[in-house]
Amino acid sequence: MSTEIEIRIGLKxxxxxxxxxxxxxxxxxLGFENIDTVKSAKCYRVVIEGDEKYAxxxxxxxxxxxxxxxVVHDYSIAVAN
Amino acid sequence: MSTEIEIRIGLKxxxxxxxxxxxxxxxxxLGFENIDTVKSAKCYRVVIEGDEKYAxxxxxxxxxxxxxxxVVHDYSIAVAN
Numbered sequence: 001m002s003t004e005i006e007i008r009i010g011l012k013x014x015x016x017x018x019x020x021x022x023x024x025x026x027x028x029x030l031g032f033e034n035i036d037t038v039k040s041a042k043c044y045r046v047v048i049e050g051d052e053k054y055a056x057x058x059x060x061x062x063x064x065x066x067x068x069x070x071v072v073h074d075y076s077i078a079v080a081n
Numbered sequence: 082m083s084t085e086i087e088i089r090i091g092l093k094x095x096x097x098x099x100x101x102x103x104x105x106x107x108x109x110x111l112g113f114e115n116i117d118t119v120k121s122a123k124c125y126r127v128v129i130e131g132d133e134k135y136a137x138x139x140x141x142x143x144x145x146x147x148x149x150x151x152v153v154h155d156y157s158i159a160v161a162n
């Protein structure tokens with residue numbers, strides 16, 4: 001049995017997000033005027049052998065040890081649907 | 082009124098995903114042995130002025146015109162919770 005986990009690594013609020021800002025600028029130039037903010041994030045979809053509980057705890061460890069930098073990143077983990 | 086939309090840009094199945102492969106390799110080296118696959122994706126959280134229906138249709142247009150390359154990308158759009 002395996003479980004698919006969605007890990008989302010975003011910037012902490014207050015951190016500069018030049019990619020998001022540039023996407024917003026480009027969208028404005030294309031005529032999308034009603035945009036308040038654009039924030040970028042990185043997602044990983046990881047298939048882990050094991051049940052949901054085990055997979056979620058492994059994903060938490062993956063974020064702490066490799067994927068997220070606690071100085072600048074917030075992360076969220078969920079079972080993918 | 083404004084609506085927060087989560088746009089997820091992933092690679093089409095079958096496309097090479099070196100970032101995902103490298104993350105998987107690094108996780109294996111760190112001792113995470115029970116990983117089947119890792120797929121990377123890019124996410125944007127866009128706050129659009131308007132109701133849900135309008136925001137979803139705008140996000141669809143943003144993907145078609147700027148964010149996704151239909152040759153290599155699949156995208157999904159959802160109201161962020």
